[in-house]
Amino acid sequence: MNVQPRLLISIIFPLVFFILSLLVYVGYSEYKSNQNAAIEQATSNVRIAREYLAHHFVSAESHLYLLEQLWEEKNSIQGVMEAAQTIVSAKSQYLEVGLLANGNYYGTDGFYKVAAFEEIAKRPWYKPAFSGQIYITPIYLSGSTGRWAVALVSVLEPLQRQEVRIILEINVASLYESLSLLKTLDNGYVYAVERRTGNIVMHPDLSRVGKSSSSVSRDLLARIDSGESTGTIASYVYNDEEKFSVYDARSLHGWVVLSGAAKSEIIMHTFGISAVTLSLLVFILIIGLSIYIIQRVHIYGRQLSEVESIHELNTALRQMVEGVIGCQSIHLYMRNVYSGDFESAQCKHCLSEKEFIGNLATQLGRFAKLPAKQPDMVSAFIAPGKKCIRIPLTKNKQLIGLLYIASPRLELPLLINMLRTYAQSALGHVMLALRIQQTDAMTGLRSKYYLQAQIEKHIKASAPYYVAMVDIDDFKVINDTHGHLFGDKVIIAVADCLRRESDRHTVVARYGGEEFAILVPAEDIVGVKMVLEYIRESISSMQLEFSGKSCVVQVSIGVAKGGDDMEQSIARADKALYQAKENGKNQVVIYCLNSMLQTA
Ligand SMILES: Nc1nc2c(ncn2[C@@H]2O[C@H](COP(=O)(O)OP(=O)(O)OP(=O)(O)O)[C@@H](O)[C@H]2O)c(=O)[nH]1
Incomplete structure (x- = not known):
């Protein structure tokens, strides 16, 4: 029992x-x-x-x-x-x-x-x-x-x-x-x-x-x-x-x-x-009873340390919190390692790094009890009129998350500290797994999965966006001429250029091989087109030299306005890319329903 x-x-x-x-x-x-x-x-x-x-x-x-x-x-x-x-x-x-x-x-x-x-x-x-x-x-x-x-x-x-x-x-x-x-x-x-x-x-x-x-x-x-x-x-x-x-x-x-x-x-x-x-x-x-309670807390803790995804972490955390101290609801905010923002694991609520520093950073020490009448900006949002406990989660002395427990039934520091230890270790583990999953090892760009997740996020939030597919032209020739190692260096150089020329809201991912994908949050194509042209030109103006060998690289880019269907949006950008290749490469093509629109 x-x-x-x-x-x-x-x-x-x-x-x-x-x-x-x-x-x-x-x-x-x-x-x-x-x-x-x-x-x-x-x-x-x-x-x-x-x-x-x-x-x-x-x-x-x-x-x-x-x-x-x-x-x-x-x-x-x-x-x-x-x-x-x-x-x-x-x-x-x-x-x-x-x-x-x-x-x-x-x-x-x-x-x-x-x-x-x-x-x-x-x-x-x-x-x-x-x-x-x-x-x-x-x-x-x-x-x-x-x-x-x-x-x-x-x-x-x-x-x-x-x-x-x-x-x-x-x-x-x-x-x-x-x-x-x-x-x-x-x-x-x-x-x-x-x-x-x-x-x-x-x-x-x-x-x-x-x-x-x-x-x-x-x-x-x-x-x-x-x-x-x-x-x-x-x-x-x-x-x-x-x-x-x-x-x-x-x-x-x-x-x-x-x-x-x-x-x-x-x-x-x-x-x-x-x-x-x-x-x-x-x-x-x-x-x-104390021994039994501590054993049960450790059992919850073990379940928590076995989680691999943020969804599993959420479920295990909820079970542990409900079992150990009892609560109405819990909310986990985790730090986005790329942007520094604190994003809710449950909903779309996000606290930008700027907001966070302005409102909470100075108050974060040990866990805090927030009475219903003195909420912080997060508890006022997630559990208005209820008392909360705010537990900062850290790794290597750096804040990686915030756990809010609304209307806790028990506020025993010993239990909350045990909870905190297990929660921060589990969150650290999940964040590391996410980072590995979301990052391309060779270029350091985001992975295809991260890009897809971000597109889903935009669709959910009904935020306007564009997707662009970027492919290195005649890469097989580069490989065949200079060898695969040289080819790898070319891929890394193109990735660096893409990263350099994109702003912090743009997601650049390696989609596979010598192909890249870009998610641009934007209302209309004009700005997007300018950015992509700029990227294309920047890449083609690079003179790449490795181990005494040199070459010039060009890319073709297809871009499409994002819709409610992620796969369809990517497929449209792909179609535009195919058209760019067909048109003679080294160009940007915009997807239109009936015809492709070539830029520049
Ligand atoms: N060095 C290196 N080569 C890769 C990598 N991934 C894929 N390739 C090679 O990239 C080449 C892609 O060739 P293709 O798909 O024929 O395309 P392409 O030669 O770029 O021609 P177009 O796309 O039509 O311009 C293949 O020879 C792959 O083996 C990689 O990570 N490193």
């Missing part, structure tokens, strides 16, 4: 636009679904983290309860501390267990301190509280271990009017270890913030712990306090990256657990899947 390149090109742009729109739509849908998936993943991570933390808090509370029971049974400091030591040793998340009793602070690993109340009140785990209360402290940097910690504190009945409290200090970093494995997309993480202060309690970057969170704003904390305990923070900026987070602030000792990811990750995921696949498909499609 052969699809015309212009059809493919005309569908490429809408197709690319359609696919790009589809890409945007698919990309947007994919982004939305990836965003929902990321939110779901973050929600699930937050739920897992909450369950994990709740489990640990319950476990810590049960350890506290155990120690409380021990204390309440015996009020034995040693008993409680021994049990506390066992618990701390077994649980890596616990930094220390402390007992405030008898005005002293007893800590695991043998830490003991006489506790003046003022000093106790400064400890991060201390706050005024009623007996029977259990509370969790804000995050603090543990003085004894230098680690970030929170303490779960149980306030017991005072003993001998002195406060009794059991303090379970939890290592936050150790608690976070397992949670750090929970990922949202590739790099999102779980973290926790204190509701009361807005400070971070758990974060993969330890330097962030104890500092205020960028995601949990005062505004959000207020909303949480008013009951909005779960939800999504749609957008916030952290480390110059736009992020989102899912939060849950339900009953976890005042902690808000969060998980989120950078939005760029969602975009990367989106591009990673659909967009890249689709872009690749579009890319492959465009490359494939």
Whole structure:
């Protein structure tokens, strides 16, 4: 199946636009679904983290309860501390267990301190509280271990009017270890913030712990306090990256657990899947179509380079132009190598060299787009009111033709330049073939075929003309006397004389052997007769000398007024020539219907 390149090109742009729109739509849908998936993943991570933390808090509370029971049974400091030591040793998340009793602070690993109340009140785990209360402290940097910690504190009945409290200090970093494995997309993480202060309690970057969170704003904390305990923070900026987070602030000792990811990750995921696949498909499609189009242009180009006549060139050019860029019509003007005029290959329109230089020469560079309102003198004639493309065709930097494409559908410079390359090479080829066909190799005069074509042109244009046949007298004798080489030189000398004595509108051709034909554009015989007599006299006055041999040449000429029938017109001139020979040669005879008229 052969699809015309212009059809493919005309569908490429809408197709690319359609696919790009589809890409945007698919990309947007994919982004939305990836965003929902990321939110779901973050929600699930937050739920897992909450369950994990709740489990640990319950476990810590049960350890506290155990120690409380021990204390309440015996009020034995040693008993409680021994049990506390066992618990701390077994649980890596616990930094220390402390007992405030008898005005002293007893800590695991043998830490003991006489506790003046003022000093106790400064400890991060201390706050005024009623007996029977259990509370969790804000995050603090543990003085004894230098680690970030929170303490779960149980306030017991005072003993001998002195406060009794059991303090379970939890290592936050150790608690976070397992949670750090929970990922949202590739790099999102779980973290926790204190509701009361807005400070971070758990974060993969330890330097962030104890500092205020960028995601949990005062505004959000207020909303949480008013009951909005779960939800999504749609957008916030952290480390110059736009992020989102899912939060849950339900009953976890005042902690808000969060998980989120950078939005760029969602975009990367989106591009990673659909967009890249689709872009690749579009890319492959465009490359494939481009290769096909270029191949088709080359096929047209090959057909063009095989043409041998101007008619074939016209047909092949039209097919190529219609197939490649599409158009209403094309017009080819080719330079006449003899006159320099630009003649239309389609019609009789001709731009003389003078007109051409005056109007177009200075504007001819690369191809030009001529809008309907700014035509040049040719486009105004061949396609009035239509836009055109004018393509100059050159050979050896010389202008040999002009191609006009009226109302082109595509104006892509790449295609027009390909077209131009093939067109100028084909035109150059055809012009060379024409030149060979139209020129007589020995004398350099026009050939018989060119003369006949020119007569046809005059007949078509209803332009008046005369045809004269010129024959060298007694040429056989010259040949026989001086040899054929000498005879050839005589033919060339006569041809030179004919050329010299004719003006640029007269066509002089070698008709065959020692016979010549002349086409004279003229209204009446008077001027023609004068010219022919002048030619005859010029030839007979030549003294020809070659290689020491010399001779005088004379010619007989028959002339007839041209009619609508080319062959008949030539036959009449021939008849007059025959009469000139009959009358004794070296004379001009004019053909008349009933009798021949001898001149001079
Ligand atoms: N040297 C040479 N001779 C040619 C050429 N073409 C034809 N001839 C010769 O020209 C001669 C023409 O002879 P004819 O047709 O008898 O005519 P003619 O001798 O000129 O006699 P008239 O025409 O009656 O004056 C022939 O002998 C041809 O061989 C050519 O290209 N070169």
